[in-house]
Amino acid sequence: xxxxxxxxxxxxxxxxxxxxxxxxxxxxxxxxxxxxxxxxxxxxxxxxxxxxxxxxxxxxxxxxxxxxxxxxxxxxxxxxxxxxxxxxxxxxxxxxxxxxxxxxxxxxxxxxxxxxxxxxxxxxxxxxxxxxxxxxxxxxxxxxxxxxxxxxxxxxxxxxxxxxxxxxxxxxxxxxxxxxxxxxxxxxxxxxxxxxxxxxxxxxxxxxxxxxxxxxxxxxxxxxxxxxxxxxxxxxx
Amino acid sequence: xxxxxxxxxxxxxxxxxxxxxxxxxxxxxxxxxxxxxxxxxxxxxxxxxxxxxxxxxxxxxxxxxxxxxxxxxxxxxxxxxxxxxxxxxxxxxxxxxxxxxxxxxxxxxxxxxxxxxxxxxxxxxxxxxxxxxxxxxxxxxxxxxxxxxxxxxxxxxxxxxxxxxxxxxxxxxxxxxxxxxxxxxxxxxxxxxxxxxxxxxxxxxxxxxxxxxxxxxxxxxxxxxxxxxxxxxxxxx
Numbered sequence: 001x002x003x004x005x006x007x008x009x010x011x012x013x014x015x016x017x018x019x020x021x022x023x024x025x026x027x028x029x030x031x032x033x034x035x036x037x038x039x040x041x042x043x044x045x046x047x048x049x050x051x052x053x054x055x056x057x058x059x060x061x062x063x064x065x066x067x068x069x070x071x072x073x074x075x076x077x078x079x080x081x082x083x084x085x086x087x088x089x090x091x092x093x094x095x096x097x098x099x100x101x102x103x104x105x106x107x108x109x110x111x112x113x114x115x116x117x118x119x120x121x122x123x124x125x126x127x128x129x130x131x132x133x134x135x136x137x138x139x140x141x142x143x144x145x146x147x148x149x150x151x152x153x154x155x156x157x158x159x160x161x162x163x164x165x166x167x168x169x170x171x172x173x174x175x176x177x178x179x180x181x182x183x184x185x186x187x188x189x190x191x192x193x194x195x196x197x198x199x200x201x202x203x204x205x206x207x208x209x210x211x212x213x214x215x216x217x218x219x220x221x222x223x224x225x226x227x228x229x230x231x232x233x234x235x236x237x
Numbered sequence: 238x239x240x241x242x243x244x245x246x247x248x249x250x251x252x253x254x255x256x257x258x259x260x261x262x263x264x265x266x267x268x269x270x271x272x273x274x275x276x277x278x279x280x281x282x283x284x285x286x287x288x289x290x291x292x293x294x295x296x297x298x299x300x301x302x303x304x305x306x307x308x309x310x311x312x313x314x315x316x317x318x319x320x321x322x323x324x325x326x327x328x329x330x331x332x333x334x335x336x337x338x339x340x341x342x343x344x345x346x347x348x349x350x351x352x353x354x355x356x357x358x359x360x361x362x363x364x365x366x367x368x369x370x371x372x373x374x375x376x377x378x379x380x381x382x383x384x385x386x387x388x389x390x391x392x393x394x395x396x397x398x399x400x401x402x403x404x405x406x407x408x409x410x411x412x413x414x415x416x417x418x419x420x421x422x423x424x425x426x427x428x429x430x431x432x433x434x435x436x437x438x439x440x441x442x443x444x445x446x447x448x449x450x451x452x453x454x455x456x457x458x459x460x461x462x463x464x465x466x467x468x469x470x471x472x473x474x
Contacts, residue, residue, distance in 0.1 A: 057457045068318055075312045081305055085325065092329070172420055179413045186409060186426060193427070220294040 005074075012070045016063060016087045017143070023059045023094040024139040026052070028132065030101035031198060035128040037108045038191060039121060049105035056098035060091040086208050090142065093201040097135065100194040100201075107187040120174055120188055123167035127195045130160050134202040142205060147213040153206035158223045160199035167192045242311075249307045253300060253324045254380070260296045260331040261376040263289070265369065267338035268435060272365040274345045275428060276358060286342035293335035297328040323445050327379065330438040334372065337431040337438075344424040357411060357425055360404035364432045367397050371439040379442060384450040390443035395460045397436035404429045 030049055037045035067087045070076075076084060134153050141150035171185045171192075207218050267286055274282035304324045307313075313321060371390050378387035408422045408429075444455050 054457065061454065061457075064322075068315060068322060071308065072313075072315045072318050076309075078305060078309045081309050085301075085305060088322065088325075089329075092326075168423075172423060175412065175419050175423075176416045179416060182412050182419070183409055186405075186412075186423065189423060189426070190430070193430075217298065220291065220298075 009070075009074050009076075012066070012074070013083065013087075016066060016070070016084075019059060019063050019066075020087060020090055020094070021139070021143060023056055023063070023091055024135075024142075026056055026059070027094045027097040027101070028135055028139070030056070030098050031128070031132060031135065034101040034104040034108070035124070035195075037105055039125065041108065041111075043109050046105040046108040050102050053098040053102040056095050060095040063091045064088050082212060086142075086212055089208060090205050093204045097198050097201050100198050104191045104194050107191055111184050111187045120171060120185065123163065123170055124188065124192060124195070127160060127163045127167065127192055130156070130163065131195045131198045131202070134160065134199050134206075138202040138205040138209070141209045145209065145213050147210045150206035150209035150213075151218075154203055154210070154218055155223055157199045157203040160196055164192050164196040246307075246311050246313075249303070249311070250320065250324075253303060253307070253321075256296060256300050256303075257324060257327055257331070258376070258380060260293055260300070260328055261372075261379075263293055263296070264331045264334040264338070265372055265376070267293070267335050268365070268369060268372065271338040271341040271345070272361070272432075274342055276362070278345065278348075280346050283342040283345040287339050290335040290339040293332050297332040300328045301325050319449060323379075323449055326445060327442050330441045334435050334438050337435050341428045341431050344428055348421050348424045357408060357422065360400065360407055361425065361429060361432070364397060364400045364404065364429055367393070367400065368432045368435045368439070371397065371436050371443075375439040375442040375446070378446045382446065382450050384447045387443035387446035387450075388455075391440055391447070391455055392460060394436045394440040397433055401429050401433040 030052055033045055033049045033052070036042065037049060067084050071081065071084050074080075134156060137149055138153045140146070141153065168189060171189050175182045175185045203222065210216060210218055267289055270282055270286045270289070273279065274286060304321050308318065308321050311317075371393060374386055375390045377383065378390065405426065408426050412419045412422045440459065447453060447455055
């Protein structure tokens, strides 16, 4: 490619990177807003989270269009092509993070606060903090093409699965104590599952970063993770 | 491209289509085996389902490698490029269908049959039948590049969401009747959620088929579906 072409090509890649960074920032905001709306039973914030998700869907389509146009125009070879395929795949994960945050917000609008909520909610706060960290680290690892940071996300996802397992047991006990808690706690069960899935999407992004930087595929089986063929509780809660 | 090149290119696309068809057949089998293992509390079939999922993960990576190699070698323009991008995206959905079937199978190994199961299970049978139909139709629509059939999948996904909502209410009532049902029913709640997600992946495939065939993007908001910004119960159960 001529210098001019290379410069134009680099600019196209930069635009894609910026749009993915914008998606990442929106996804992080939707997650934190959804959780705040849950912790404070703030229906207004929940509605704002639900409507805020649309921007992610639009950006995802926009990025895919541009990535395909860039591939068609620049005809990159395998290494550059992987970068562009990643710019199509990572937005899919971020769009799902937005869906999962939106799903939590929709539950907030439906659930009614019950007695003893604080005890239930503490575990969700820990899950949220870890999931938000994994998502941030995965996005930073992508922005900086930092394979080590990405590997860290991949390793820590199992901690999120373990947290969800313990919350699952707490919520079951809480339901058994008092049937009036059942409807409320089942919503919280699904919220915790949604946060665990957000960790999986952060891990997908991390796996792509490791592959982009090192060319090495991480094992299909994640450490003690959701996709393990073991049947340890963390894999099915 | 020369006739020879065109022929070789068509052969590469055919190989990809065959591998996607193989993934589709495996995903359908994993779903039906997972549900049979649940309906019959058949732990052996559940273990077989769990281990059978690995083949999908391997095929997904294999197809992505080949699709990227084909793009790099053939340098297709936009229309052909979309076909090849679809051969990367559809396997991701099929791999997730396998994960969700595996997750159901893992629950089968953990849950203990309770009294009154038949009443709980009937709704899951209906969900399974509809999800299996949506998945089959989406795969057939892709194999035949049949946009009308794909649109039908997109429309019917909302029925699966509605079914899941009614099962959610039944299971809640069942838990409230007798706290001994709570652990068992929460597993069934997650099974029903997994089946609903399988419908979403079938719908993703259907949306790609419509786009490939007509160039037209379906609306971001699915009819009454999970991704709707409404907060009707079917969107949050």
